Amino acid sequence: AQSVSQHNHHVILSEAASLELGCNYSYGGTVNLFWYVQYPGQHLQLLLKYFSGDPLVKGIKGFEAEFIKSKFSFNLRKPSVQWSDTAEYFCAVEGGSYIPTFGRGTSLIVHP
C-alpha cells in the first residue's frame, strides 16, 4: 500500500521568503504525483502534477515541484511567497490502483 508523508504541518513565513514543502511517499511502482492547495473556506485546487517526463514540474502561481525518484520525494517550492499564498497544501500520490492517497497537509501562513 502507498503512503504519503508531509513533514511540516505548520509553516510560517514572511512575504518574499522562499518556500519548500516536503513530501515523501512509499510505493514500489510507478506513481502519479499531485500537489493541491486549499485556500481558507474554499475547495481544493490543483497546483501541479507529475505523471512522467521532466521531473521538474511547473504549476500555477509560480509553484514548482521536483520528483526525485531515488529519494521518493516530490517537494513543492516557490522562490518568493506572497500573503495570498496563505493556505493549506496537500501532496497526493496515486499508485497502480489509481486510488490517491493524501498527505495530512501543511498549513502555510505568510505574514505581510
Added chain:
Amino acid sequence: GAVVSQHPSWVICKSGTSVKIECRSLDFQATTMFWYRQFPKQSLMLMATSNEGSKATYEQGVEKDKFLINHASLTLSTLTVTSAHPEDSSFYICSAGDRVNTEAFFGQGTRLTVV
C-alpha cells in the same frame, strides 16, 4: 487532528441501482463539506459544495439529479449516486471543514465500481 470518516471504502453495484456514500466528521462540526471525484491518472474534480442545512452547490457539468447530496447535520453529509452506470465508476472523496480554520480534513475515499 480532526477525523473525517467516509463509508464505504469500496462498493460494487449493478448498473441501474443507487449507492449512498457517507461522510462523517467525528470530532468537530463541519459547516462545509466538499465532494470530489477522481478518474485514473487525473486530478480531483470538485463535484459540489455542501453547506449544512442548505442545498448543495454543484459544479458545472455535474448532474444534481444523479448525484444527490444531503447535508442534514453538522457531522454528516451523504452523496447518493442514483441509477448508477459503468461510467460513474470512479473514486469519490469528501473533505470537511469550517469557515474559520485553514485546515481541511479528508475522508478515506470510496472506490465505486458499477458493473
